[in-house]
Amino acid sequence: MSDTREILMKVEDLKTYFPVRKGVFKRTAGYVKALDGVDLEIYRGETLGIVGESGCGKTTLGKSVLRLHTPNGGKVHYAFPDGMRNILELKGSELDEARRRLQIVFQDPYSSLNPSFTIFGSFDDPLRKFGVKSKKDRQKIVEKLLSDVNLPGDYMTRYPNEFSGGQRQRIGIARALSVDPELIVCDEAVSALDVSIQAQVLKLLRRLQSERNLTYLFITHDLSVVEYVADRIAVMYLGKVVELADTEELFRRTLHPYTQALLSAIPIADITKRKKRIPLQGDVPSPVNPPSGCTFHPRCAFATEKCRELSPQLETFTFEGREHLVRCHYALDVTSRTQVSQ
Amino acid sequence: MKQDTIVEVKDLCVNFYTNQRCNKALREVSFSIRKARTLCIVGESGCGKSVTANSIMQLLPDLGRIESGTITYHGEDETVHIEKLPRNGRKMRSLRGEHIAMIFQDPMTALNPVFSVGYQIEEMIREHLELSHSRSSELAVKLLKDMGVPLPEQRVREYPHQYSGGMRQRAMIAMAMACAPKVLIADEPTTALDVTIQAQIFELMLALKEEKQMAILLITHDMGVVAELADDVAVMYMGNIVESGTAEQVMSSPSHPYTRALLDSIPVLGRGKAQNLEPIRGTTPDPYNRPAGCQFEPRCDYATELCRRQMPTEESVNASDREEKPHMVRCFNYKELTHV
Numbered sequence: 006m007s008d009t010r011e012i013l014m015k016v017e018d019l020k021t022y023f024p025v026r027k028g029v030f031k032r033t034a035g036y037v038k039a040l041d042g043v044d045l046e047i048y049r050g051e052t053l054g055i056v057g058e059s060g061c062g063k064t065t066l067g068k069s070v071l072r073l074h075t076p077n078g079g080k081v082h083y084a085f086p087d088g089m090r091n092i093l094e095l096k097g098s099e100l101d102e103a104r105r106r107l108q109i110v111f112q113d114p115y116s117s118l119n120p121s122f123t124i125f126g127s128f129d130d131p132l133r134k135f136g137v138k139s140k141k142d143r144q145k146i147v148e149k150l151l152s153d154v155n156l157p158g159d160y161m162t163r164y165p166n167e168f169s170g171g172q173r174q175r176i177g178i179a180r181a182l183s184v185d186p187e188l189i190v191c192d193e194a195v196s197a198l199d200v201s202i203q204a205q206v207l208k209l210l211r212r213l214q215s216e217r218n219l220t221y222l223f224i225t226h227d228l229s230v231v232e233y234v235a236d237r238i239a240v241m242y243l244g245k246v247v248e249l250a251d252t253e254e255l256f257r258r259t260l261h262p263y264t265q266a267l268l269s270a271i272p273i274a275d276i277t278k279r280k281k282r283i284p285l286q287g288d289v290p291s292p293v294n295p296p297s298g299c300t301f302h303p304r305c306a307f308a309t310e311k312c313r314e315l316s317p318q319l320e321t322f323t324f325e326g327r328e329h330l331v332r333c334h335y336a337l338d339v340t341s342r343t344q345v346s347q
Numbered sequence: 348m349k350q351d352t353i354v355e356v357k358d359l360c361v362n363f364y365t366n367q368r369c370n371k372a373l374r375e376v377s378f379s380i381r382k383a384r385t386l387c388i389v390g391e392s393g394c395g396k397s398v399t400a401n402s403i404m405q406l407l408p409d410l411g412r413i414e415s416g417t418i419t420y421h422g423e424d425e426t427v428h429i430e431k432l433p434r435n436g437r438k439m440r441s442l443r444g445e446h447i448a449m450i451f452q453d454p455m456t457a458l459n460p461v462f463s464v465g466y467q468i469e470e471m472i473r474e475h476l477e478l479s480h481s482r483s484s485e486l487a488v489k490l491l492k493d494m495g496v497p498l499p500e501q502r503v504r505e506y507p508h509q510y511s512g513g514m515r516q517r518a519m520i521a522m523a524m525a526c527a528p529k530v531l532i533a534d535e536p537t538t539a540l541d542v543t544i545q546a547q548i549f550e551l552m553l554a555l556k557e558e559k560q561m562a563i564l565l566i567t568h569d570m571g572v573v574a575e576l577a578d579d580v581a582v583m584y585m586g587n588i589v590e591s592g593t594a595e596q597v598m599s600s601p602s603h604p605y606t607r608a609l610l611d612s613i614p615v616l617g618r619g620k621a622q623n624l625e626p627i628r629g630t631t632p633d634p635y636n637r638p639a640g641c642q643f644e645p646r647c648d649y650a651t652e653l654c655r656r657q658m659p660t661e662e663s664v665n666a667s668d669r670e671e672k673p674h675m676v677r678c679f680n681y682k683e684l685t686h687v
Contacts, residue, residue: 058541169630199391200568204612204626226541229571233614233622253619270546272571273616276598284550285543287497288511 012084013188013220014070016045019079021062021069025293037292039065040076041244044319047188049084052214052221054235054252056228056267060289062244063224067190070222071107072100083107105135108181112193114173118165124151124176125161128183135184150179154209171202175209182213188220195230207234228271232256240264243292243300246319250329258324260331262305299334307335351382352421353529353562354403354447359416359430361395361402370634372398372411374586377661378579380530383556385563387573387594390583393631396566399583400534403564404449405434422446422529445475448523452535454515458507464491464518465503471525490521494551513544520551531555532564537572549576570613574598582606585631585642587658592674602664602676602685604647641678649680 020043022036039062047053055063068074070081072092081092083103092103111117118127125147132143148158154175165173174194181189191210195203211234213219225231231238232252239249240261248261259265269283285304290296299317302308311334319332361373373395380386388396401407403418418429420442432439443449451457459467468487472478478486484503491499494517507515516536523531533552537545553576555561565576573580573594581591582603590603601607611625629646638644644654664674664681678684 058543171630199631200570200609201391201612201627202630204614204624207614208624208626228542229614229616232616232619233624234620256617256619266543268616270542271616272545272549272569272575274570274574274598274610274613275615275617276574276594278574278617282546282550284547288513288544289541 010048010051012046013049014045014047014084015080015082015089016043016047016066016070017080017082019043019066019069019076019081021065021074021076035293038244038295039292040069040079041292041295042079043241043244043246045239045246045249047220047222049187049220050214050218051236052223052234054231054238055222055224055241056226056231056238057241058226058267058289060243060292061241062292063226063241064192065244066241067109067192067222067224071104071109071190073109101134105184106187107190108184108186108188109190109192110174110177110181110194113197114170114177115165115197117177118173120165123162123164127165127176128161128180131180131184146183147179150183151176153182153213154179169202170198171205174198174202174206178206178209178213182217186219188222190222190224192224193226194223196225196227203230210234228268229273240267243290243295245300245332246330247301247332248330249319251327254324254327254329258329260322260329260336261301261333262307263301266304299332307338309334351384352379353382354380354564355417355419355421356399356403357417357419359399359402359418360414361398361407361411362414363408363411365410368635371637372586372634373402374658375416376583376586376588377416378581378588378591380562380564381579382529382562383560384578385552385556385565385576386579386581387565387567387577388581388583388588389567389570389573391568391631393585393634394583395586396568396583397534398586400449400532400564400566403429403532404443404447405429405432405439406449420446420530441475444471444523444528445526446528447530447532448526448528449532449534450516450519450523450536453539454512454519455507457519458515460507463504463506464510468503468518468522468525471522475526486525487521490525491518494518494521494524495547496521512540513547516540516544516548517551520548520555524555527559528561530562530564532566534566535568536565538568552576570598570610571616582609585634585637587642587677588661588675589643589678590674590676592664596664596674600664600674600685602674602681603643603678604649604680604684605643607684608646649678649683651680653679 019040021040022038024033025035027034057063069076082089083092095103128147137143147161151158151160195206223234235252238252238255239246242263248264266283266285287304296303298314299312302312317332317334319330322329357377359373359376363370363372390396402413413430420427420429465487469483472483472486488499488503491503496502496514496517537548556563577594580594580597581588584605590597590606601610608627612627627646632638640656641654641658644650659677659679661675661677664676
């Protein structure tokens with residue numbers, strides 16, 4: 006990728022907290038810090054992969070940038086034709102315009118389509134909302150969209166229960182495309198599918214990206230999938246980005262101990278590559294009451310006193326002209342450790 | 348029959364009867380689970396992997412029936428034909444848990460939410476071993492400790508909802524291990540867990556296999572898990588084992604078009620964006636409306652007229668070799684694949 010990359014979305018210090026309510030009067034007893042200061046930049050035409058374990062805030066991030074959740078703080082700047090504006094401050098027709106540019110494909114293809122609507126019915130509202138007045142035109146558009154995702158156009162009169170999981174997911178993608186968006190959030194879009202179907206959807210997403218110059222925010226827990234689709238990867242842990250780099254760079258020079266452990270835990274479908282795992286002790290701590298200092302320190306094999314007390318910042322390193330962001334006090338020491346452990 | 352075979356399944360056919368229709372869920376499935384080895388059964392959803400596990404444990408639903416074939420358990424001093432035992436008879440109940448134990452996919456639904464974890468483990472011990480109350484609670488604590496549950500004396504009194512997903516699965520394994528079974532059947536034990544927790548559970552299962560010389564039947568849909576853990580592999584498609592052999596044989600030289608297509612369709616970590624994924628065309632057929640011949644024929648690139656009419660039988664890939672564990676495949680045209 007060249008230096009002329011255009012920033013499409015810039016997320017600054019995004020915070021989304023969910024209150025934990027207790028007792029008869031639903032007193033707020035604390036907050037789940039689902040997103041605790043996330044900074045990201047998404048470039049036009051790229052695929053940014055977000056990976057992490059369950060509960061790390063990846064889905065909340067996807068929904069917060071679309072304003073499906075209301076963040077408690079931070080900014081989400083988006084490049085509209087007339088310049089960067091904060092999505093979180095938009096109202097009325099401006100917000101509608103932002104929603105047209107930002108779409109989402111959900112994880113579960115069984116619950117993301119309304120079972121009592123035909124496929125055309127599911128497409129009808131957004132198309133009408135965004136100005137296609139005549140029904141004939143809308144039908145034509147739906148037919149075109151379905152054929153784009155390799156489904157026959159006359160399927161639009163059918164109901165969701167007549168389709169398999171892979172077909173439904175493709176319908177979900179077609180629906181996201183219906184308003185001609187620029188950025189699509191794929192929230193675990195292939196996780197619920199069987200492997201042979203997963204490949205179909207992944208290839209489809211890639212093709213659509215090159216045809217329509219789409220930008221994807223690809224959220225998944227599956228690192229082998231993200232390696233296949235993503236240009237850059239952000240690794241999240243307990244509501245924070247702990248490492249962010251080009252896909253190749255991240256896999257070759259893994260700096261954060263959490264990413265290293267995560268990578269070593271993935272079973273690789275290649276028998277020649279049985280490897281030594283770096284077992285992580287314990288579970289992900291509760292985001293209601295995260296550990297002091299570096300939130301990863303209770304599970305980190307290399308934690309020191311400093312990690313227990315001081316929360317590390319996301320630091321930028323440059324290797325061979327590529328940026329590599331890490332949130333670890335000992336990021337550079339980790340490099341030497343990696344080489345030893347491999 | 349080899350010495351170390353503990354459970355031998357031969358030509359097992361299982362049918363499900365619903366609404367006057369019959370789903371032939373398993374068709375002539377044969378394999379053996381051997382001492383201190385892990386057999387992985389791999390396949391997509393609906394291919395019959397869980398039915399296989401449930402048949403061995405006689406846990407099929409009322410609508411399901413073992414039509415033909417044998418399931419033989421070779422115990423230390425007895426040989427039991429499981430398929431002939433009444434489902435809830437005394438013999439089957441003593442086998443279940445004491446000799447063959449099972450862990451399930453979702454530990455939250457497999458554990459009873461209204462009893463403490465300790466009580467549920469002790470229940471297993473009391474059912475099978477004649478131990479006093481205090482001895483059995485000691486054993487429950489020890490089991491939890493062995494499975495790597497921190498503070499077992501305290502955790503034993505807690506309820507499943509107080510456990511995290513990984514801990515629940517450890518508690519399930521502790522329960523399964525209570526009577527030191529010969530065989531552990533694990534039906535997608537880590538599908539509901541995160542990868543780092545999955546790695547912990549796998550380490551635990553490997554250690555148990557080594558220490559206790561246990562035979563493991565692991566059911567999974569993840570080729571990665573197969574490559575990491577399996578000694579032997581059986582690939583299932585629509586109720587048939589289409590290919591089986593050692594992990595080395597099946598993963599390095601896949602001989603069935605389905606196995607090969609499956610391996611080509613998954614992204615493999617470390618191969619990057621350059622890898623070319625080849626999706627398998629079409630979808631799995633409706634189990635009530637199956638193809639007449641080979642089940643994979645409509646999706647197969649090598650299909651011929653013969654495949655349309657007839658289901659191939661199991662053949663050894665290298666007919667000449669007399670290896671310990673032969674590499675079996677159910678395909679008329681496997682030679683085309685292996686010689687390309």
